[in-house]
Amino acid sequence: MQVNPWAVTSIALVVVVTFYLGHRTSRFARSTHDFLVARRTVRSRRNAAAIAGEYISAASFLGVAGLVLKEGADALWYPIGFTAGFLALMLFVAGPLRRSGAYTLPDFMEARLSSTGLRTVSTWFVVFIGLLYLLPQLQGAGMALAEIMPTPAWAGSVLVTVVIAYNVIGGGMRAITVVQAFQYWFKLFAIAAPTFVLFAVFATGGAGGSGSGGALGDPAPPTFTGQTQVSVETDVTLGVAEPTRVRVGDAEWTTWQPGTDHAVEAPATLTFPAGAPVPTVDPAKSANTDWLLPSPDLDGLLSTYSLLLALFLGTMGLPHVLARFYTNPDGKAARRTTVQVLLLLGLFYLFPVMLGMLSRMFVPELLVTGDTDAAVLALPTGMIPGLGGQILAALLAAGAFAAFLSTASGLVSSVSGVIATDLLSGKVRDYRLSSLVVALVAVALAVLLPIEDLTLSVGMSFALAASTFAPLLVLGVWWRRLTWLGAMVGMCAGGGLVLAAVVANVVSAHTGGWAPWVLQQPAIVTVPTAFLLTIVVSLATADRIPDDVGAVMLRLHAPDPLGFMRDRAVQRFGRAEDRAQGGSAQGGSGQGGSGQGTVRPAGQPGATGATSSATRTSPGRHRK
Known part of the structure; x- marks a missing residue:
């Protein structure tokens, strides 16, 4: 090259x-x-x-x-x-x-x-x-x-x-x-x-490359404007919308017919004459008429809704x-x-x-x-x-x-x-x-x-985030009756279903591509399942609602100037505003000021505005 x-x-x-x-x-x-x-x-x-x-x-x-x-x-x-x-x-x-x-x-x-x-x-x-x-x-x-x-x-x-x-x-x-x-x-x-x-x-019509494969409004598929050689580096299965002349390697010219899958093993060189319609790898759309319009079938519609649900809710669950x-x-x-x-x-x-x-x-x-x-x-x-x-x-x-x-x-x-x-x-x-x-x-x-x-791989990441953390964040911020057991069950169920879909897609890719659309876009099933199980289990375990839920919800929703916010990291890693070289070095060792919990007064730049009535010592490893 x-x-x-x-x-x-x-x-x-x-x-x-x-x-x-x-x-x-x-x-x-x-x-x-x-x-x-x-x-x-x-x-x-x-x-x-x-x-x-x-x-x-x-x-x-x-x-x-x-x-x-x-x-x-x-x-x-x-x-x-x-x-x-x-x-x-x-x-x-x-x-x-x-x-x-x-x-x-x-x-x-x-x-x-x-x-x-x-x-x-x-x-x-x-x-x-x-x-x-x-x-x-x-x-x-x-x-x-x-x-x-x-x-x-x-x-x-x-x-x-x-x-x-x-x-x-x-x-x-x-x-x-x-x-x-x-x-x-x-x-x-x-x-x-x-x-x-x-x-x-x-x-301005100044394109001087291989030339346009046809206007996007043309009903036919794109075409090759001149005799074109295409190098295939990975195995592909191609389909054509119209009879298409092709030569594979040094073999004789042949005609591919629509409605038939044409497998090409890599490495291979395909030669197409001028004016030949462009074959496509499934599921790419061959005809421009199909390309310009959304999928009319029910599976395509449901897949689109599933994608939108994953992207709309998945963003709030992405860790980065x-x-x-x-x-x-x-x-x-x-x-x-x-x-x-x-x-x-x-x-x-x-x-x-x-x-x-x-x-x-x-x-x-x-x-x-x-x-x-x-x-x-x-x-x-x-x-x-x-x-x-x-x-x-x-x-x-x-x-x-x-x-x-x-x-x-x-x-x-x-x-x-x-x-x-x-x-x-x-x-x-x-x-x-x-x-x-x-x-x-x-x-x-x-x-x-x-x-x-690449985009389909990232889409599965969004589905996993939407099925695990989105229900916990939305319900955790806005619903007082959420319990840790309900959150655990919902997260494991939603996340487990998505991970199972990922495994099924990998197996399908190596065994004939049998996976249905719902395994490729599982959010339409996994997200409602996660929300439903989280709510049902939380209602069934109402005795596990944290005792300080009122104080925590107040901290989440009270306006910033009221000063109810507090950095939990201060209790463990020291004061956020400590810029002295010695304090920074000490914080770098993971020991700086972990017991002080000192923060800036509310209203100052970088303020955390902590008040003892609205905060609590975190359980487990933070209770030091």
Whole structure:
């Protein structure tokens, strides 16, 4: 393959800048409070950019365009759901979650329901969700690097893992906040600028690549404008909507008929004559008439509803998203951050959709190989041959790598923080050890497991989050009668069903693809099951409602200026505002001021406004 030197250079620059920013800010990280919640001093504007930066993952930068190329109208629900999830987060969770004073999701569960067992189970679900979400980031990095230079698929995964591990181990949340905020604005520029250029070229008829495969309004499938050779690197099964002439390798020309599956074993070279309709890998839509309209059948409608339910509720259960809200100074700042995130994400998702539409016209050969996630990277050179296309592809490749780095950083940081504080002693060295182990496990799984559609893989992570933590957060914040036993049963039932669906999908992929749609989009079953079981078991165990539920609910919902909020981390890790070098070093050993519980008065910057009447000593390991 031809190496794009501009893309290699741009990726190298992104890696160097990420490394530099992480190294520079990690020098100020000393205490456990720095590593977990960046001292809770991140203001809304920067935090919004950081949240958007880590939320725009491989599924957003590459996967959305690939799904639009393949599925058309049905794929538009992904960017809508990704954005709308923050609306649910803002309405139901953001402010109360920050007022709880928790510093991890399991910590909130224990603070609300007084159960160390529930906290432990929550910890393991955070690990499962984090790893499930981390895999497509690392695999996407490998695919992106292999698209621009002759490297094995694991090279990009290892490169991203090394950079994020260094930043997270060096400075935790404090180090990656600046990195993620910078990467959002860079990703927005990296995808917006090429989109404007490519649409300008398209509007003026100046595309000089392989040519358009036909207008999107044409009823027929896209076609090859000239004789085209397509290299197939993985086994595929293709279907055609019309009789299609094809030559496999050096064999004689033959005609593929519609209604028949045509298996192609890799490696193979397929040659199509000019004007031949483009075959597609199932379940991609061949005809543009089908591509332009949503699925009319009942299974497609239910699958869409299931997807929307997973995306709408799953956002509030993603550990790396919630971890960023712990860094806000107060509940008001958390709500303001969420509104700004909605604006930033809504702006970004305009561009992958437009690139997906252009990809169907100018790089339809991706429908043959099934490599639709590469649409964003292949489109510039497909439309503009030569130096111009290479520069645009380089900018998009750099933006894609920024997406991998920012999301993976947030996932490793949040999962490591939970492991360090809930399974280990909570010292800085525990956080660093956890970060190293999480990074190694994730990169090993990314190399060993096959690469699936990036957005579909991420969608399963949303389904798991929606079926475990969303019911607990919504009911825990707004329903006084929730008990720890009801929460435990609902979380295990919802999460267990999703994990069973993940296993079934893996088995199905290797045994003929028999899995029905409900196993690929299980949220429509798992989320109501989790909510129902949580409510029923809680009502049946009303004697287990915590005695201090009134004080806890007051803390969650009272306005910030009243001063009922208190940081639970203070009891264990020392004062958040202690900036003295000696105090920081002591906090870094996990021993700083754990018995003082001293906080700022309400109304001052970074105030926690604790009052003894509205707080309690956390059970279990926090009762010291």
